[in-house]
Amino acid sequence: MKKTFFIIAILFIGVFSANAQDISKNAIGVRFGGNNGFGGEISYQRALGSNNRLEIDLGLRKGDAFKATGLYQWVWALEDQFNWYAGFGGGIASANSNSAIFGAGVIGIEYNFDIPLMISLDFRPEVGFSDFYDGFQSDFGLGLRYQF
Numbered sequence: 001m002k003k004t005f006f007i008i009a010i011l012f013i014g015v016f017s018a019n020a021q022d023i024s025k026n027a028i029g030v031r032f033g034g035n036n037g038f039g040g041e042i043s044y045q046r047a048l049g050s051n052n053r054l055e056i057d058l059g060l061r062k063g064d065a066f067k068a069t070g071l072y073q074w075v076w077a078l079e080d081q082f083n084w085y086a087g088f089g090g091g092i093a094s095a096n097s098n099s100a101i102f103g104a105g106v107i108g109i110e111y112n113f114d115i116p117l118m119i120s121l122d123f124r125p126e127v128g129f130s131d132f133y134d135g136f137q138s139d140f141g142l143g144l145r146y147q148f
Contacts, residue, residue: 023047023050023051023053023075023083024045024047024112024116024118024147024148025046025047025148026044026045026046026047026147026148027043027044027045027118027145027146027147027148028042028043028044028045028145028146028148029043029118029143029144029145029146030042030043030143030144030145031043031057031120031122031141031142031143032141032142032143033124033139033140033141033142034139034140039059039061040059041057041058041059041067041069041141042057042058042059042060043055043056043057043143043145044056044057045073045145048072051074051075051076052072052073052074052075053072053073053075054070054071054072054073055069055070055071055073055087055089055106056068056069056070056071057069057070057071057091061095063095063096064094064095064096065093065094065095065096066093066094066095067091067092067093067094068091068092068093069089069090069091069104069124070089070090070091071087071088071089071104071106072087072088072089073085073086073087073106074086074087078109081111081112081113081114082109082110082111083109083110083111083112084107084108084109084110085106085107085108085109085110085122086105086106086107086108087105087106088103088104088105088106089103089104089105089106090102090103090104091104093128093132093133095132096132098130098131098132099130099132100128100129100130100132100133100134101128101129101130102126102127102128102129102133102137103126103127103129104124104125104126104127105124105125105126106122106123106124107122107123108120108121108122108123108141109121109122110143112147116146116147116148117144117145117146117147118143118144118145118147119142119143119144120141120142120143120145121140121141121142121143122140122141122143123138123139123140123141124138124139124140124141125137125138126138
């Protein structure tokens, strides 16, 4: 019985080790999405481990409006160069002398090309906590990032 348990444990560890995905240490680029009028964002990702990372996005709009988002993400391998990821975080937004804070989540899929380029598609739900940015908001985004 102990040998059977040991063999199952080794197989279990082997399967999850084979699916572990090393993510790039850094990635920088853009994320295009609706983002409640903020449109495109400058996006930076920093690996915190072999399968988790921090993403920081900054959306700017004409005038003095901005939206900054920080997300902690877990990344899992799907197949070859495809990964999927999920995470949570929050941020701040400001427009026309109004400010807001919000909580955010993210779920998405990404493809790593043989060159240091990554393309991603994600869904980001957000919950705002002010008159300016109140209640549930969400958008889909397309990201293009250079990995280094």
